[in-house]
Amino acid sequence: MIEITNLTKSYGTLKAIDRLNFKVNKGEIVGFLGPNGAGKSTTMKIITGFMPPTDGMVKVSGFDVFEDPIEVKKRIGYLPETPPLYTDMYVQDYLAYVAKLKGVTKGKVKNGVDTALQKANLQDVRKRMIRNLSKGYRQRVGIAQAIVSDPEILILDEPTVGLDPKQVAEIRTLIRSLAGHHTVVLSTHILSEVQAICERIIIINKGKIVAEDTLEGLNRRMSGVTRLVLKIKRPNQEFEKSLKDMSGVVHCSGGHGLYSLDINDAQSMPEKIAEHAVKSNVGLLEMKSQDMNLEDIFIKLTS
Amino acid sequence: MKPTLTIFWKELKGHLTSPSYYAITFFYTLLMSYIYFVQLRSFSQRSLQYMIQSQGRGDGLNLHQQVIAGHISFINLIFLFLVPIITVKYFTEEKKARTFDLLLTSPITATQIVMGKMMAAIAATWILVAISLIFPVVTSLFAQIQWGVLASSYIGIFLLAAIYASIGVFASSLTDSVLVSGFMGIILCLFTWFVSWGSEISENPLMQEIFGYLSIAKHFGQFIQGSVEIVGFAFCFSLIFFFGFITQRVVESARWR
Ligand SMILES: Nc1ncnc2c1ncn2[C@@H]1O[C@H](COP(=O)(O)OP(=O)(O)OP(=O)(O)O)[C@@H](O)[C@H]1O
Ligand SMILES: [Mg+2]
Numbered sequence: 259m260i261e262i263t264n265l266t267k268s269y270g271t272l273k274a275i276d277r278l279n280f281k282v283n284k285g286e287i288v289g290f291l292g293p294n295g296a297g298k299s300t301t302m303k304i305i306t307g308f309m310p311p312t313d314g315m316v317k318v319s320g321f322d323v324f325e326d327p328i329e330v331k332k333r334i335g336y337l338p339e340t341p342p343l344y345t346d347m348y349v350q351d352y353l354a355y356v357a358k359l360k361g362v363t364k365g366k367v368k369n370g371v372d373t374a375l376q377k378a379n380l381q382d383v384r385k386r387m388i389r390n391l392s393k394g395y396r397q398r399v400g401i402a403q404a405i406v407s408d409p410e411i412l413i414l415d416e417p418t419v420g421l422d423p424k425q426v427a428e429i430r431t432l433i434r435s436l437a438g439h440h441t442v443v444l445s446t447h448i449l450s451e452v453q454a455i456c457e458r459i460i461i462i463n464k465g466k467i468v469a470e471d472t473l474e475g476l477n478r479r480m481s482g483v484t485r486l487v488l489k490i491k492r493p494n495q496e497f498e499k500s501l502k503d504m505s506g507v508v509h510c511s512g513g514h515g516l517y518s519l520d521i522n523d524a525q526s527m528p529e530k531i532a533e534h535a536v537k538s539n540v541g542l543l544e545m546k547s548q549d550m551n552l553e554d555i556f557i558k559l560t561s
Numbered sequence: 562m563k564p565t566l567t568i569f570w571k572e573l574k575g576h577l578t579s580p581s582y583y584a585i586t587f588f589y590t591l592l593m594s595y596i597y598f599v600q601l602r603s604f605s606q607r608s609l610q611y612m613i614q615s616q617g618r619g620d621g622l623n624l625h626q627q628v629i630a631g632h633i634s635f636i637n638l639i640f641l642f643l644v645p646i647i648t649v650k651y652f653t654e655e656k657k658a659r660t661f662d663l664l665l666t667s668p669i670t671a672t673q674i675v676m677g678k679m680m681a682a683i684a685a686t687w688i689l690v691a692i693s694l695i696f697p698v699v700t701s702l703f704a705q706i707q708w709g710v711l712a713s714s715y716i717g718i719f720l721l722a723a724i725y726a727s728i729g730v731f732a733s734s735l736t737d738s739v740l741v742s743g744f745m746g747i748i749l750c751l752f753t754w755f756v757s758w759g760s761e762i763s764e765n766p767l768m769q770e771i772f773g774y775l776s777i778a779k780h781f782g783q784f785i786q787g788s789v790e791i792v793g794f795a796f797c798f799s800l801i802f803f804f805g806f807i808t809q810r811v812v813e814s815a816r817w818r
Contacts, residue, residue, distance in 0.1 A: 306666045307665075307666060308662060308665050308666050308816065309816050310816060327668075328668045328669075328670070329668075331666055331667055331668040332668040334666070336662075336666050338659065338662045338663075338666075340659040340662075341659075342658070342659050342660040342661075342662050342663035343658065343660065344658065344660055345658065346575070346578075346579070355567070355571050356663065356667075358563075358564075358567040359564065359567060359568075359663070359664070359667040359668075359669060360667055360668065361564075361668050403663070
């Protein structure tokens with residue numbers, strides 16, 4: 259469906275993306291995961307035909323983005339980083355306009371708008387002016403405009419930014435329900451987001467792909483190390499030292515009663531550590547597992 | 562063609578539902594009424610004097626020359642400033658709100674975007690020209706109007722308004738700042754009136770002729786005098802086309818930046 263070959267984009271001397279190669283198959287949901295400035299948005303802007311690359315090729319449904327931009331753009335629904343909203347329009351008029359721009363035939367516009375409103379859960383605000391909507395609702399209007407033309411491919415740049423947790427869950431459910439019928443590429447810097455939605459994950463850092471795997475594959479690669487946060491009431495040097503020396507603790511940082519522990523076995527280690535803390539009588543207050551941040555994942559995946 | 566019309570209707574509806582367009586129309590009409598009334602009053606006084614002096618002989622003073630031509634020149638003067646202000650939002654707002662991204666990732670060409678917008682800009686200014694027609698029409702109820710000359714004058718002002726609209730849209734494509742684009746639009750509109758001054762400094766007779774052809778004052782003057790000439794049309798259309806073309810180039814190049 260989407261084929262990317264040696265894609266490179268330079269802004270002056272800065273290489274935003276550097277020889278990317280990947281494929282997205284029909285009906286897949288692919289997550290594009292990377293920290294700020296990794297080049298996610300840049301890649302998406304090139305796929306959608308918004309801007310040309312410095313080098314390399316993008317093919318969508320067999321059409322080259324730069325030779326047949328119109329054919330490609332017909333097939334793509336795109337939610338940019340900033341939702342492209344005409345704030346002085348009413349929600350439903352705006353969606354109808356986008357549908358017409360996307361080439362939806364006249365008889366189907368109304369139906370497309372109704373479906374998009376329903377899917378993005380916007381029926382209540384359909385007659386409101388976009389200017390008066392909250393940020394989360396605007397984001398949803400942004401998602402609605404991407405799906406209003408019922409495109410084969412959806413490119414969503416950080417679709418859940420600015421939403422409250424309930425809406426995040428709703429939007430994730432929505433995106434998952436789009437799989438199969440649509441091909442979805444979404445970007446995020448939240449690991450749990452791709453874990454919740456995507457079937458395949460492409461991790462990008464500093465313009466280069468550092469890992470590309472299925473969700474299970476990635477989880478397997480990640481499962482080696484888990485991070486625990488430990489909080490105790492009466493810290494003492496002896497206990498800290500014993501933590502560091504414990505077999506199974508890969509890394510221990512922190513102090514003054516709050517520690518962050520990388521452990522190599524998520525099954526048995528928490529129990530052992532808890533027991534140790536209780537035995538040492540340091541006053542165990544809290545112990546919880548914590549998501550590793552992206553930097554740690556990169557270090558892990560690339561080492 | 563369909564995307565062009567989609568954009569055209571959206572932009573035109575945008576004007577017709579925007580309070581600022583109505584505010585502009587209101588003050589424009591108010592100002593025009595005042596000027597027209599003053600001109601008509603002084604004309605009728607002068608006419609009366611003339612009638613007394615000439616003891617009823619002769620044709621009387623020319624209403625078209627003295628009032629209608631002034632009315633139209635006044636519209637032109639307002640439009641030099643007003644039209645760039647009306648059209649300044651066409652691209653600046655799209656760039657600010659990032660909706661330009663939507664246009665550039667939709668299956669439409671830069672030509673369609675520019676054509677749709679130019680047509681809407683021209684329509685929005687033509688509405689203002691059409692409103693100004695009320696004054697001569699009402700005058701015709703109690704005075705004799707030379708309809709032929711009136712028609713050709715209005716063709717002239719319609720064409721001129723379209724030129725200003727295309728210049729305004731072009732100016733708005735250049736930056737994302739309303740202030741800078743609006744200012745450039747006004748300067749460019751004014752400049753169209755001064756291009757022909759180049760003939761004063763050029764020695765070459767060919768150049769003088771070219772500058773003469775580029776004189777908007779000359780062509781507009783002819784329309785106001787009641788002579789509709791092909792060359793006048795050609796001049797106006799080529800200017801509109803020229804600004805449409807360079808706007809298309811600017812929009813197209815936006816992708817490459
Ligand atoms: N128009 C531009 N001019 C110059 N540099 C740019 C431009 N757009 C992006 N960059 C640079 O390119 C790099 C990649 O940017 P990009 O927006 O693709 O990152 P991203 O992965 O989307 O990050 P984020 O998570 O913050 O959205 C960054 O270093 C950024 O500073
Ligand atoms: Mg981004």
